[in-house]
Amino acid sequence: MLCDNPVFLSHEMANRQKNCDVLVIGGGVAGICASVSAARGARTILVEKNDFPGGTAVIALHRFICGLYINGSEMPADTLNRGIVREISSALKRLTPEKTVLRMGRVYVLPFNTRDIVSVFRSLTEAEKQHLDLLYETHAVSVKTVRNTITSVTVCSRNGKFDIFPKVVADCSGSGVIIRMSGAWYNKTRFCQRQFAGYTFRVKGLKKVDDMTAVKVPYYLAQEAAKNNIPHYLKFTTFTQGDEADEGYCRLSIPPHENSEARNELAKSDALRVHHFLSQKVPSFRDSMIEEMSPEVADREGLRLRGKYTLTREDILDAEKFPDGIVKNAWPIELWNQEKGPCYHYPPSGDYYEIPLRCLKSENISNLCCAGRCISATHEATGSVRVMGTCMSVGEQAGREAAAMSDF
Ligand SMILES: Cc1cc2nc3c(=O)[nH]c(=O)nc-3n(C[C@H](O)[C@H](O)[C@H](O)COP(=O)(O)OP(=O)(O)OC[C@H]3O[C@@H](n4cnc5c(N)ncnc54)[C@H](O)[C@@H]3O)c2cc1C
Known part of the structure; x- marks a missing residue:
């Protein structure tokens, strides 16, 4: 943690403070x-x-943005939700016109590359710089709550700690750090039921990759797991081809662990083990090399706000609409079960459900909204709302609501 380092503490410390109408914590897609x-x-x-x-x-x-489109037999003409998500998908298409909407089984996704999405996010935020102060390499470390209202958030950067006094806070941290630190009510899935997290590595030097490679990778790993030569969770490893003919991505499923540092180390050694095994077993991998590894394991779920409404599995499968519905979503409930691997449950084809504004608003903290994967939804409903396209639209609505709340 930066603020534990005395070198950083000696710089222009404390006494600095900032005021704002809206404080957004977390600059993922929702933030x-x-x-x-x-x-x-x-x-x-x-x-x-x-x-x-x-x-x-x-x-x-x-590599794919999910949750942007309606499902059905026809290729969707545009995104299900308007607004910033449409600005982002149009900007991505302008940057890489060859990446167009793709059908995958029963759903549609938009392929993208990391460089483009980072550049689109930087341009979008740059365009608002008159009213938007961007603090990167800065952690939110504590929250002061007085009579169910957040009065300040302490953050820590290379220059030390300082306080921000916001009128409204939007928790877009994915893991719900402000929810937890402010005393907002929340729900958490029990360890044994929590979804697999993921760890990805990119491989170059592959040869003759075809559709069967994505079948062979889990098939051989499942055989190896059945012999107890590797942990059972590695049989859920997926493979997708990259943009270049010799490039591919392997994604490992990683079970929950108490200690995130230990989990990262374990995932890295699992990745090396899987790659070594594949280079022996699958001819396409024989002369391949790992070119890039995720810096850390990525969680599918953490704690979730207890909001004024909690979205359920039935809401999704019945394509429920709400008077305060603010975001439309047709992505299935996609649960990465620790025993069975991925399981999918779809809303009716050609239809969508709505996410009500109440799922973004804390039940007990008056000036807290949230967006992204920590909104108020059950464990199963989170399996649908957590995808990127949906998180972007929910983020936009949370920002709009936070701005409106700060005006009172
Ligand atoms: C293995 C895996 C595969 C997936 N595959 C896909 C896919 O193919 N397509 C798809 O659309 N979705 C996919 N998803 C889902 C999707 O990526 C995420 O749910 C979504 O990106 C979450 O966005 P977010 O903004 O809510 O949270 P995050 O992306 O987690 O962003 C939260 C941000 O908050 C920051 N933060 C956290 N704590 C603090 C703090 N204390 N102070 C300051 N900043 C903080 C973090 O650094 C981070 O940048 C996948 C998820 C996983 C885990």
């Missing part, structure tokens, strides 16, 4: 959209611990 939309109506600060925007989408080497 970027929340901060841009909040800044279009209010003085906003975005705090992000990394030195880049995008969060999990960048760290986990994602």
